[in-house]
Amino acid sequence: MSGTAGQLAAEQVTAGYGRQIVLDRVDLRIGRGETVGLRAASGGGKSTLVRVLALLHRPDRGRVTIDGAPVTGTRYSVPVAVRTRIAVLFQSPRAAADPRLSLADLIAEPLRATRRPDDEIRRRVADLADLVGLTADLLGRRPHAVSDGQLQRACLARALTHRPDYLLCDEATAMLDASTQAHVAAVITDYQRTHRAGVLLVTHDPALMNRWADRVVDLPPSGVVPGRP
C-alpha cells in the first residue's frame, strides 16, 4: 500500500525471552509527525516492543520496517544510517547514564561514536543543552551531582544529537515532577514540529496520554493479538 514512506513499523512481531513470549504477532506503525500512545499492563511486553522497534532486540518472528523497507540486523549489526534515525528515551535517567561521564560527555557520546569532528561536537552539545534548558555549569557535572530532572534532560539532548526521525519514549517522564515533565514534552513537541519526527509515547498516566498522544494503541496482556495499526 502506498503511504509506507515516512513510517517506522513493527510487522507481525512475535518476541520474548527464551521460552516466554511477551509479544504475539503485534503490528504497530508510527508515522512521521505523529505521536502514538502505547498502553499496556505491566509485564505486557511494551518495553520489549520498544526494544524491538529500537533494534535492540531481535524478534522471533516478524520484522521491523522503516519507510517500508525491512531492517536487517539487530544491536551492533544495524547500519549506521538506520541507527541514527531512531532514538530512545528511557524511564530511569540514572540507569541510562554512565555514572562516570559528565553531562557534556553524555550528550557528546553519540557524536563521538560516529566520529564527528571535535568543533562540530562542541557546537552541537552547546545547542542541545540550550534546547533542553541545561545551563553551562550543569554540563560539567556528573550524574550523581544533578537531579533526576536535569539528568533526564541531558538524556533527551543525547537522544536528539543525531536528529532522529523517530523518538521512542519508554515511560520517559514517569520519574519526573510535573514541571519537568511538561518541559520535556514541550521540547519533544517542538522538535517534532521542526523535524517532522514520529514519537512513540509509552506511559501509564492517562492524563498525559490524553493530552499528548494523537492516537492510542492498546497492547493486550500477551495473548493472541489481532494485528492493529
Next chain:
Amino acid sequence: MADLTRTRTVAFRRPRLRLRPGQTGAAVAGAVLLVAVAACLLAPLLWPLDQSAVALDRIRLAPSWAHPAGTDELGRDVAHRALYGLRVSLLVGAVAALVATVIGGIVGGIAGAVGGWVDRILMRIVDTVAALPHLLLGIFIVGMLRPSLGAVIASIGLTHWLSTARIVRSELLSLRNRPFVDAAITGGASRRRVLTRHLLPHVLPRLALAITLMIPHAVWHETALSFLGLGLPPHLASLGNMINDGQGSLLAGAWWASLAPGAVIVVVTLAIAVLAAHWRDRLDPRVRAELQL
C-alpha cells in the same frame, strides 16, 4: 539522596561500635604494610646481605640482641634473611597474582562480553577446574615443569584465575543489560566502543582490587610449595624455603628458625588482606549508589 551528599548513608540505628574496629583495623594494616614495603625496598641499601655467607661458629643461636630472631643451621641471621625472603615472596606473589588476574580477566571478559554458548563452555571449564583442590593442582603443575621461578608462577597463575574470571564475567553480564549500554548502542556505538568506553572502565577498578586480594593467596601458595620442597630453588630464599629449611633446626630444638619467616608471612598477608577488604567495602556501596538501580 546521592545528588546531595557524597558519603554513604548510614542509619543511625546501626550500633556505632561496628564502625570503629573496621577503621582502626585498616589503619593498623596500612601502617604495617607501609613499614614492610619500605623495609623491603630499602633492604639492599641499609641492610645488605651476602646470601652465600655462612658462619659455622654461630649455628642455631637463640634469639638475642645481636640476632633478634636467632641464627639458623648455617649460622645466618634469621631476621636478616627473613627480610630478604619477604622481598622474594612479595615479588613472586605480586607477579603471580598479576598473571592469575590477567588470565581470569581475559576468560571472564570473553565470557561476559560475548555471552551465549561461549559463556556456557567457559563457565563449565571454570567449574571443572574449581572442583579440583587447588594446591594439589598446583603441585601437579610444578611437577610437570622443572621446579623454577617460572614453574611456581605458572602454578599460581593457573590455579588462581577462577575467582577473577567469575567476578569479571558477572560484572560484565550485569552491565550489558543496563539501559546505558542500550543508549550507547542506539547512539551508534560499535561493539568495540561499548566494550572499551563503557564496560571496561567499570571493570578495571574491580580488577585492580582483585589483584590486590590475590597477592596473599599467591604468597601462601608459593610458601606452601616451597615448604614442600617443590617451590622456588633454594638460592632464591623465599619465606617458604626458609620455613622448610627450618624444619631441621626445629627437630634439633631451635624453634626460632621457622618462627620469624612464618610470623612475617602471617602478618604481611593479613595486612594486605585487611586493606583490600576495606577497599572492597568502600568500592561497592559507592558504585551501587552511583548506578542507583
Next chain:
Amino acid sequence: MKTDQSVTAERPAGIASLVDPQRPGGPGPVLDVQGLGVRFRLRDATVHAVTDLTLGVHPGELLAVVGESGCGKSVLAHALLGLLPRNATVTGQARLHQLDDGPVDLVTCGERVLAGRVRGRLAGLVPQSPATALNPVRTGRRLIEETLRAHRHTRAEAVGAAERVAAEVGLDVADLDRYPHELSGGMAQRLVTALALAPDPVLLIADEPTSGLDRPLVDHTLDLLRRRCDGGKSVVLITHDLAAAERVADTVAVMYASRVVEHRPARRFFTAPAHPYGAALLDALPDRAFRPVPGHPPMLTALPPGCAFGTRCPYATDVCERQPRLAAYDAGAVACHHPIGAGVVS
C-alpha cells in the same frame, strides 16, 4: 464584598485547623515538627536541604508533601526516620506523640530510644530499590514474621499477621514463600510495603512509594494508605506525583527550595492554590495547562536571602527581597508576600 482572607505576620500556632473537620482528629498531633533544619556539609559548600520547617500531622490525616525533585522533601523523610548521612546537621524539633510514655523528639533522642520506643510506632517506606532492602536469604513470610517478633509480638500473632498484611497489600499468599530474587519488581515493592505496615505503625512516612509502578498498582498502594488514615492512623506521603496527592491527601504541604511555601487542606489547594509556585506546579499538569514552570529552582547551596521563587514569579515586587514567613491564610498557611487571591474583591 471582601473575602475573609487576611495575611497576618505571626506564625500559626498549630495546624489543627487544617484537618478536615469531618475526619475525626485526636486531641493533639501525632507528629509535631517545629523549625526543623537540615544542612549537609560538603567539601566546598553547605547544602541547605530543609529550612525552618514547621508542620503537624494529626491522627487520621494523610499529609502529602509535594515539590520538584531536589527541593528537600526526601531529606525531610530521611531526617524524621534517622537515616541521614554523617555530614548532616539537624536543628529544631520533631516530636512524635502517641507513644506509651510521653512524646519523643526524633531529632535529639538517641539510638536506644529509637530502637526501644519508636520503632514499630513510626515506620518508613523508602522503596528506592526494594531488591537491596530485602534480605535475600529469607522468604517474604519469614521477613514479616521476624519484623513482628522484633517489635515484641508473640510468635502466634506474628504467624497470622504475615498473611493478613500480605492480603492488604495485594500480595498473593503463595508469593510469601518466595525469596526476593524470585519476585518481580512490583511484587518486591509490595513486600517492602507489607514490611512497613506489619507492625501497624501509628505514623507511616512514605517517600515516593509509587515511583516506577504501573497505574493499577499505584492506585492500589494509594488506596491502601488512604484506608489506614480512615482507620485512625496517619501517613506522610512524600511525592512529586500531584495526581496521586490529589487522589488521597487530606492536607498538602508544598516545598520549594528547602522551605514549606504552602500548607493547606487538599481540596482548597487543588482548586485555589495560594502560592504562585503551587499554582504554577498545578498548571504543569497534563490535564490543566501542561505548561512548565519557567526558569530553574535555585541550588540548595546558594539560596537567596529573599523569596527563593522571586526570580521566577510573575507577581514579584521589591518586597519579595525579604524572606516571606509562613502565615495563616485561607484555612491554611502560605509563605508569600503576594498570595493569590489576597485582596481580590469578589
